[in-house]
Amino acid sequence: MTQDIMELIGASGINLSLGGRRILAHVDLTIGLGEIITLIGPNGAGKSSLVRVLLGLLRPDKGVVRRRAGLRIGYLPQKFTIDPVLPLRVDRLMTLTHRATRNEIEAALTETGVAHLAAAQVQTLSGGELQRVLLARALLSNPDLLVLDEPVQGVDFGGQAELYRLIGDIRKRRGCAILIVSHDLHLVMAATDRVLCLNQHLCCAGTPAMVAQDPEYLRLFGPRAAQAFALYAHGPHGHDHVHTLSGDVAPLDHAHEGPCPRRSGA
Amino acid sequence: MITDFFTRAMVAGIGVALVAGPAGCFIVWRRMAYFGDTMAHSALLGVALGLLLGTDPTLGVLAVSIILALILAGLGTSRKLASDTLLGILSHSALSLGMVALSLMQGIRLDLMVYLFGDLLSVSMMDIVWILGGGGVALAMLIALWRPLLAMTVHEELARAEGVRVAAVRGGFLLLIAFLIAAAMKITGVLLITSLLLIPAATARRFSNSPELMAVLAALIGAAAVAGGLYGSLLFDTPSGPSIVLAALVMFLASLIVGGRRFAR
Numbered sequence: 001m002t003q004d005i006m007e008l009i010g011a012s013g014i015n016l017s018l019g020g021r022r023i024l025a026h027v028d029l030t031i032g033l034g035e036i037i038t039l040i041g042p043n044g045a046g047k048s049s050l051v052r053v054l055l056g057l058l059r060p061d062k063g064v065v066r067r068r069a070g071l072r073i074g075y076l077p078q079k080f081t082i083d084p085v086l087p088l089r090v091d092r093l094m095t096l097t098h099r100a101t102r103n104e105i106e107a108a109l110t111e112t113g114v115a116h117l118a119a120a121q122v123q124t125l126s127g128g129e130l131q132r133v134l135l136a137r138a139l140l141s142n143p144d145l146l147v148l149d150e151p152v153q154g155v156d157f158g159g160q161a162e163l164y165r166l167i168g169d170i171r172k173r174r175g176c177a178i179l180i181v182s183h184d185l186h187l188v189m190a191a192t193d194r195v196l197c198l199n200q201h202l203c204c205a206g207t208p209a210m211v212a213q214d215p216e217y218l219r220l221f222g223p224r225a226a227q228a229f230a231l232y233a234h235g236p237h238g239h240d241h242v243h244t245l246s247g248d249v250a251p252l253d254h255a256h257e258g259p260c261p262r263r264s265g266a
Numbered sequence: 267m268i269t270d271f272f273t274r275a276m277v278a279g280i281g282v283a284l285v286a287g288p289a290g291c292f293i294v295w296r297r298m299a300y301f302g303d304t305m306a307h308s309a310l311l312g313v314a315l316g317l318l319l320g321t322d323p324t325l326g327v328l329a330v331s332i333i334l335a336l337i338l339a340g341l342g343t344s345r346k347l348a349s350d351t352l353l354g355i356l357s358h359s360a361l362s363l364g365m366v367a368l369s370l371m372q373g374i375r376l377d378l379m380v381y382l383f384g385d386l387l388s389v390s391m392m393d394i395v396w397i398l399g400g401g402g403v404a405l406a407m408l409i410a411l412w413r414p415l416l417a418m419t420v421h422e423e424l425a426r427a428e429g430v431r432v433a434a435v436r437g438g439f440l441l442l443i444a445f446l447i448a449a450a451m452k453i454t455g456v457l458l459i460t461s462l463l464l465i466p467a468a469t470a471r472r473f474s475n476s477p478e479l480m481a482v483l484a485a486l487i488g489a490a491a492v493a494g495g496l497y498g499s500l501l502f503d504t505p506s507g508p509s510i511v512l513a514a515l516v517m518f519l520a521s522l523i524v525g526g527r528r529f530a531r
Contacts, residue, residue, distance in 0.1 A: 083295060
């Protein structure tokens with residue numbers, strides 16, 4: 001297999017089962033230089049598992065992960081809570097594994113707008129502040145690729161839009177590729193280059209524009225429809241369920257109008 | 267040569283407390299109190315083993331602790347353990363097995379109380395060598411493991427993604443605890459070792475805004491508890507191990523009043 005010169009990291013033919021349960025099936029994906037990719041899917045679709053395979057934290061049953069030599073990855077995990085019994089200031093959190101100078105720490109925190117929190121205890125941060133601190137932490141190693149697992153979790157609605165704007169700015173400024181995992185599509189769309197829908201296998205993929213042209217998408221993500229209808233559904237390839245806004249899986253009770261924007265082949 | 271028995275006790279006790287404090291911080295942060303108990307209780311089995319083989323009991327304790335540390339490290343990575351139940355079974359079985367083995371040994375008259383609750387005032391020069399040697403190894407390991415251990419205590423998966431070899435560090439920490447238990451057995455006995463790990467760390471939390479400060483304070487508080495407990499033991503003619511634990515408890519209670527909510531949430 002030849003490696004795309006633009007490719008930072010790629011995976012092909014990933015199969016993964018955990019505890020006898022099939023998690024990922026035949027997943028191919030590639031992330032190029034400076035790309036923003038959004039990986040969406042319902043809860044239990046295998047999004048975090050795929051991320052962990054890419055990061056080398058999980059070994060797939062089948063398939064290979066290709067990494068460009070010397071690739072630096074900044075990772076923002078999905079769940080991050082610190083026990084109150086561990087006293088930890090933000091600036092100390094920044095240097096847990098990488099050493100950094102005071103100036104570097106301050107620059108990174110400034111870039112994500114939380115320089116004033118450098119001396120705060122991590123446990124006292126709000127959800128949005130914590131995500132910005134963790135984002136700054138991920139930037140410290142000057143990554144080629146940022147992997148953000150549900151970065152707007154625990155952030156209020158206004159804060160979510162701001163956080164996505166910040167992520168877009170970071171890409172513009174640094175040119176690093178970004179992989180965002182999300183179960184809510186509509187806010188992500190603005191900054192992203194490519195959307196991948198995962199539900200064990202990659203159901204469909206395409207530019208936001210392609211996805212947005214889909215009448216199904218418009219119907220599903222219109223302001224009024226958003227509450228009442230599923231996030232996305234795939235009729236043509238044998239799905240028997242839809243994914244609701246909350247990320248739950250519900251039985252398919254309506255027909256798919258037209259095919260998916262693009263099938264597979266991320 | 268330290269001739270005075272009280273000075274010997276002081277040197278040995280403070281030496282162990284200086285390592286137990288910082289190591290205990292990780293026991294507290296990682297919620298491993300039960301884990302510490304399991305390791306400590308198995309020490310009695312080590313005493314029996316040491317006597318059976320005719321070597322220094324401390325050597326037996328070290329051997330059993332290290333074997334148990336390796337077993338627990340192996341179970342930890344297979345994700346099957348971590349349950350209180352299993353640790354509880356292991357802990358009390360090891361303690362009972364040690365007691366039964368000791369009672370079955372013929373021709374050995376030994377004071378079980380010394381091993382269960384410690385007798386710092388009876389330490390010999392040879393004990394001091396063991397205690398400071400074991401404590402020194404534990405301290406060196408703690409310093410070497412500090413950064414990666416702290417990183418994986420904050421977030422294990424993030425630490426792994428950033429290159430920390432989690433299984434090796436976890437195993438190293440358990441070995442460290444094994445050395446510490448071998449060193450501390452004479453001081454508080456197997457039943458009270460965990461208190462030397464937990465109470466100073468819990469007391470230090472109130473006055474700390476960084477992990478490093480908490481570790482240093484826990485070391486100092488532990489040393490003060492040993493000093494206070496020993497004086498009390500001499501003054502009131504009480505057993506030294508429990509006296510040290512009570513001295514630590516007094517400081518913990520005082521910290522609740524003095525420390526208030528300055529750094530705590």
